[in-house]
Amino acid sequence: MTHADALRAELSRAARTLGAPDDVSPILERPRDPSFGDWATNLAMTLAKPLGKKPRDIAEALIAAMDMASVGVTAAEIAGPGFLNFRLDPGFQARGLLTILESPNTFGRLDIGHGERVVVEFVSANPTGPLHVGHGRQAALGDAISTLLEYTGWNVDREFYYNDAGAQIANLAKSTQAQVRAIGGAPLEIPEGGYHGDYIREIAERYVAEHPDDAAGDDLAAMQAYAVAALRHEQDLDMQAFGVKFDTYYLESSLYTDGSVNKTVEGLRASGHTYEEEGALFLRTTDFGDDKDRVMKKSAAKGGDYTYFVPDVAYHVTKWERGYHRAINVQGADHHSTITRVRAGLQALDIGIPKGYPDYVLHQMVTVMKGGEEVKISKRAGSYVTVRDLIDEVGRDAVRYFYLMRKGDSQLVFDVDLARSQSEENPVYYVQMAHARMCGIFRVGEIDATTVTGSGVDLGVLAEPAEQELVKQLLDFPATVKGAADNLEPHRIAAWLLETARAGHTWYHKHHVLGEPEAITRARLVLARATQLGIAAGLRILGLSAPERM
RNA sequence: GCGCCUAUAGCUCAAUUGGAUAGAGCAUCUGACUACGGAUCAGAAGGUUGGAGGUUCGAGUCCUUCUAGGCGCGCCA
Incomplete structure (x- = not known):
């Protein structure tokens, strides 16, 4: 029990003798101005209404009813409209330090989570390029949130979700193929929506070196697997350099192979919240607060694939089924529209998942300045600043602190040119x-x-x-x-x-x-x-x- | 047009969730090295908390409205 707890308890006891309700829970604050004392409470003001008395009179009665010495209070004063200011005996207060020395590793630890499991998902970058400064913010935030939860009694798993299926991966494969064929002498034709970064060229060169039998670049599946593996490896190295370790890597592709996607679709159909229109399958997400219904399965004319949010729902079902009754997703604000959608899908399934599941921590975008100009981050265009650049430039600790010293919901300007000089300050x-x-x-x-x-x-x-x-x-x-x-x-x-x-x-x-x-x-x-x-x-x-x- | 986020000192950000005289760092100015590290310390200056209403003992914080910026609003992910 900390000193504040003891003082709170004594205040509650005194308040009850004056007729306050049993569940009274006084709020103790550190006064802004130290001359006001060591602790302050507005209890007398909050009791004014229920007790029907003036705040200052209640404050006086509280002082009279309290056993000051037992909680180390040497003086109590009434100030302003009815604040109670307490001054503590220095030695009494300093003895609180002993708990730090006795058990340094448990100082500040709490047991709010009672050992319950929680999964924190963050970064979750597509394996289509290196990690950029925006991912860095997620990595720093997600990791720190995870540690905070561990510190407060939760059993935390850090999870990285790989979108290794779908249209973006197909684009990656085709972009790699174009570079492989260019190496073979063909004119370079990066496909519509493909990736332009130099790293694709490097991957293609390594692919050619290791696959002499496919110099023509015909085996698209092999190139896809190779490019994904190469980029995942690069991302792992980035996170390693940043000092972030994940407990689990969850692959979107596995949701297709193990039948989770199909099971989810069947569940949604059975729920009665779906309908077909113009050959496409829709989920009536408007039943759950969305502003329009969403397509689950494209019409045959558009390829007949599931849209991304179907595996996303299936993925979150697995979180629940894997025993995480609390899930936290750290994401950029550009993904906020998925929140309603995913939650709607989970509610439609009606399998006992609570309404607010999962929790989201959204952070605003990171703007990168270079040479006095904003760098538009675009993986497809190949222009970005990587996390690794930043770490190499200013060091891991400085980068992490830079990301963490401000609230997630304010925008962040990262001036690369000033990074080094700033790092010294x-x-x-x-x-x-x-x-x-x-x-x-x-x-x-x-x-x-x-x-x-x-x-x-x-x-x-x-x-x-x-x-x-x-x-x-x-x-x-x-x-x-x-x-x-x-x-x-x-x-x-x-x-x-x-x-x-x-x-x-x-x-x-x-x-x-x-x-x-x-x-x-x-x-x-x-x-x-x-x-x-x-x-x-x-x-x-x-x-x-x-x-x-x- | 609709939804979410933001607006606080010259710059970058806080403010114990509605509390007392809105605080730090950087930058600017003035001082302090013969004691455990000067990567430091002491001090000065800097504000109509974007504007206007409202709620109440009390508002940077809650409500309404306006302005400005970011993000989203696809059978993309």
Whole structure:
């Protein structure tokens, strides 16, 4: 139980003695202005209506009813329209640090998920080209969201869905074939809707070298398989360079071969939500909030294939059937129209899948600037900036932090030319530096940091304002983790790290640890150790390294 | 035209989900290195939160409307 929990409980108890309902749950906040104290609550204002009294009178009664000493409160004041401000005993507050030292690996961890399984799907790029900067945002977001969920008690699987079937793959195969034939001397004719990137040429060259029997480029299936395998391998290397590991790779093609697509179509037909029109099969998605019905199966005149959303529905059925009762899809905002469609398909099947399944985290587009101009990202035209370029340019940590420091639903401008100069001022180094500094204290003092337990240390001497601020900041970590996990917003961790680093740097600069009177050195070592562990924990959630020296 | 997202300091972004005097970084200006790392610190300046109404003790946050931008609206994926 954190100190905030204890204070909340005491507030609830006091409120009930005044006649408040049993389920009263006071909200504690850190006041913006530290001169207002360490904790503040608006409880008296929210109770004004149900109790029929003035907020300030209720606040006074609450103060009288509370046992302040038991929760370390040294002063309580009423302010403004009825805020209650609490001031804490410094030593009482600092003892919260001991929980960090006792179990560094569980600091901030919560059990919201109760070990239930959740699948987080992200990147899911078609194997038709290298991963570009937009995929990088997904990789950073998806990975951090996954770690956040693990941190809060979920059993998480990271999944990559490969659209290795359908029209785009056929285009890839034909584009490869055109390049293979061009190598053989034929004029280069990239098909309509085909891919123009140089990487197709390279794949074709390797194909020719490894398939001397098909120099003419007649075996389209072989070229398709070869190109897909080559691009999947490239994408794997990209993700490896970014430090992202997937637990499962799910192939769209398998949904056809194992009968899932057919089963889904039969289920939808049986549901009564389908109809035929002009030779095509439609799903009445308007029954589930879509603005128009969608084609499931094209008419014979258009090829008679299933449209993409049919395997998409089948795919999400497998998620449910594989035991994931929670599913989160991280996708670019350009895919948002699929949300209604997929959910409609799952509802139409009526197989017990809840309405909001799956969850979506949409992120806005990434714009790339190069040479002062916007680079239009187009795989088909062959113009883009890859994730790997970015990592090579500025480093993994800086790229990850850059993606994660802002909310997903704001657009992101990535200026490639400024990437390097920005990287030197990237806040991630500021944060890592704070961690390295704490490590430096132990290095210079020749102290094994793991032996600092805080037992027998009087933490009451950590009374300097800079120390109290750092203590409070560190103890806010669990609440920050909860907020970030509940909202699937890793940028909150980035913001916490920045604040903590600032508080750490300030404290470090103002107050010396080593060479002080023993009582002070011992207490400050506890604070240094807690800061080191806290920052490392935050960095770990975002997938960033915590270097001991820089 | 319809749907989703966005608009906050010169720039890039926050704001504990409706709380008190809207905060950081970068850039600009002024200061601080003989102590654990100056990749740092202290300070200054910078705002009608796109406009207008509304809801209430209280609005950057919720509602209405307007403006501007992004994305989507296919028998493409």
